[in-house]
Amino acid sequence: MNEITQLHKLRIAVVAESFLPQINGVTNSVLRILDFFKSNGHEAIVLAPEAAGGPSEYAGFEIVRVPALNVKGLIPIALPQQLAKATLLNFNPDIIHLASPALLGHYVARFAKKNEIPTLSVYQTDLAGFANHYGFQLANATLNKFVGRVHSNSDRTLAPSTSACDYLNDLGVPGVELWRRGVDSERFHPEKRDEALRESLLGNRPDRTLIGYVGRLAHEKRIEDLISLDEQDDVQLVIVGDGPIRSRLERKLPNAIFTGFKNGEDLGRMYASLDIFIHTGKHETFCQSIQEALASGVPVIAPNSGGPIDLVDEGKTGFLINTGNPKEIRRVVKLIQQGSAVEWRRAARESVINRTWQAINLELIGHYLQLISKKKNLRSELVA
Numbered sequence: 001m002n003e004i005t006q007l008h009k010l011r012i013a014v015v016a017e018s019f020l021p022q023i024n025g026v027t028n029s030v031l032r033i034l035d036f037f038k039s040n041g042h043e044a045i046v047l048a049p050e051a052a053g054g055p056s057e058y059a060g061f062e063i064v065r066v067p068a069l070n071v072k073g074l075i076p077i078a079l080p081q082q083l084a085k086a087t088l089l090n091f092n093p094d095i096i097h098l099a100s101p102a103l104l105g106h107y108v109a110r111f112a113k114k115n116e117i118p119t120l121s122v123y124q125t126d127l128a129g130f131a132n133h134y135g136f137q138l139a140n141a142t143l144n145k146f147v148g149r150v151h152s153n154s155d156r157t158l159a160p161s162t163s164a165c166d167y168l169n170d171l172g173v174p175g176v177e178l179w180r181r182g183v184d185s186e187r188f189h190p191e192k193r194d195e196a197l198r199e200s201l202l203g204n205r206p207d208r209t210l211i212g213y214v215g216r217l218a219h220e221k222r223i224e225d226l227i228s229l230d231e232q233d234d235v236q237l238v239i240v241g242d243g244p245i246r247s248r249l250e251r252k253l254p255n256a257i258f259t260g261f262k263n264g265e266d267l268g269r270m271y272a273s274l275d276i277f278i279h280t281g282k283h284e285t286f287c288q289s290i291q292e293a294l295a296s297g298v299p300v301i302a303p304n305s306g307g308p309i310d311l312v313d314e315g316k317t318g319f320l321i322n323t324g325n326p327k328e329i330r331r332v333v334k335l336i337q338q339g340s341a342v343e344w345r346r347a348a349r350e351s352v353i354n355r356t357w358q359a360i361n362l363e364l365i366g367h368y369l370q371l372i373s374k375k376k377n378l379r380s381e382l383v384a
Contacts, residue, residue: 008369011043013093017078017102017125019048019063020055023261024216025288026100026124029181033097034059036361045091047104049078066104080107093117095368100124101150109153118371121154122179123147123164126283126306148172155371158364160286161307179364180310182357183291187264190297190345192272201238201257201273208236209337212274214267214289215281217243222280223253228326229278230255235333240270271296276336280323284308294318294352297345299336301329317348 014034018026030046037044038059046061048054049068056063064087068076080103088096088108096112098105098121105121112119148171151157158179159165168176202208211229215221223239230237230253237256239249250258262270271277277293278301286307290300294311300318302308312318319332336344 008365009041009043010094010365010368010372011092012037012045012095012097012368013088013091014044014046014097014099015084015101015105015108016046016048016099017105018076018100019046019051020058021051021053022076023263025286028288029122029124030099031058032182032357033361033364034061036357036364037061040365045087045093047078047084047087047108049076049104051076077102078104080104084108085111088112088117089115094372095120097368098122098154101154106146106150106153109150113153116375118368118375119154119156120367120371121151121157123151123157123159123168124285126285144171151176155375156367158367161310163306163309164285177367179367180355180360181286181288181291182360183288183295183352183355184357185295185349185353185355187268188271188292188295189268190272190349192265192268192296194269194273197269197273202236205236208234209275209333210236210238210273211276211278211333212238212240212270213278213280214240214262214271214293215279217241217246217249219245220281220283222282222323223249225280225323225329226256226278227252229329229333232330232333234337238270238274240267267292268296271298274298275341276301276333277318278323278329279303279308282306282323287311291352291355294348297349299344299348301332301336311352313347313351317344317351 014030016030018024020027034044044061046063047066048063050065066078066081066083068078070076096117096119098119101121109119151168151173156175157168157173158177159168160180165176165178201210226237229235239256239258240262242261271293277298279287279290282303282305284307290302290308290311293300294317300312302312302320303323304320312320314320321328321332
């Protein structure tokens with residue numbers, strides 16, 4: 001596959017429904033593929049929502065901003081615009097990569113179909129699940145249909161987990177294939193464990209178990225499920241990240257330490273310094289923070305739904321539970337506390353060590369080349 005990517009230098013248009021300055025799973029995965037494109041000599045352009053403070057380029061690639069609707073508590077929602085068509089026609093891409101397509105992605109997918117440009121979409125956001133969580137059951141049904149239409153307009157859809165593949169197949173989306181996420185196992189490494197950091201977090205109670213959540217602080221993440229854990233005397237809870245409900249969570253979790261947003265080496269040290277990582281979001285299509293915790297040698301507690309099911313090896317690298325049940329949380333925390341810390345950390349690390357971004361992105365280029373070849377062959381048949 002390395003020889004293939006060296007022989008084929010592609011022009012790739014990336015349509016991202018979320019991008020810098022917003023930091024989330026969609027943005028992070030787009031950044032990783034852009035880094036890969038740059039290091040392998042591919043040309044790229046990014047269409048992304050307009051956002052205050054957002055960069056106009058990344059890794060030397062132009063970021064074209066399209067008007068967006070700002071909804072309180074949510075990321076900017078990109079609106080379909082003629083600008084997108086003009087940008088794509090001028091760039092003349094070999095393929096269009098649709099990152100978590102919504103309104104803008106749907107618009108571009110239809111345009112690409114008419115202009116015979118191959119498209120690959122990456123399913124990353126459970127829009128219908130979020131709507132259901134916020135109490136919009138009617139929107140849930142509508143969004144399911146919308147997701148099916150959007151991805152059916154794409155030549156191929158990549159999904160990050162078996163549950164996501166099943167969901168899309170049930171919606172009747174053709175050409176769904178599994179494409180997991182990579183993890184930087186050097187940035188996230190057990191050797192980043194920082195005893196000075198642990199001491200600052202645990203204070204005069206070094207005997208306590210340090211349990212952390214890393215991610216966006218938003219309603220759909222269900223972080224209030226951690227209230228019972230925050231009240232547990234032998235635990236120190238750490239909340240890493242920021243978001244629209246931070247002040248509410250600070251009131252609900254008075255004993256927790258809120259560090260705010262962390263990245264780079266600071267984030268690597270934070271993960272590795274934990275004893276247990278916990279995630280409470282039930283609508284995760286993948287959950288990259290789980291992989292980062294595992295790479296850091298930290299056992300994981302996560303919901304028994306969605307993406308985490310593929311990532312956590314029950315009883316070996318952590319536990320999958322109903323995180324809305326305080327008794328279940330206490331039960332599995334105790335099991336981890338009673339187990340061998342060395343064994344938990346070894347198993348966690350080994351479970352993801354081979355999931356490099358290099359390997360994952362080589363798979364992506366393989367998908368691109370298949371779709372480009374298929375489109376060229378179809379054109380040749382039509383001409384003949």
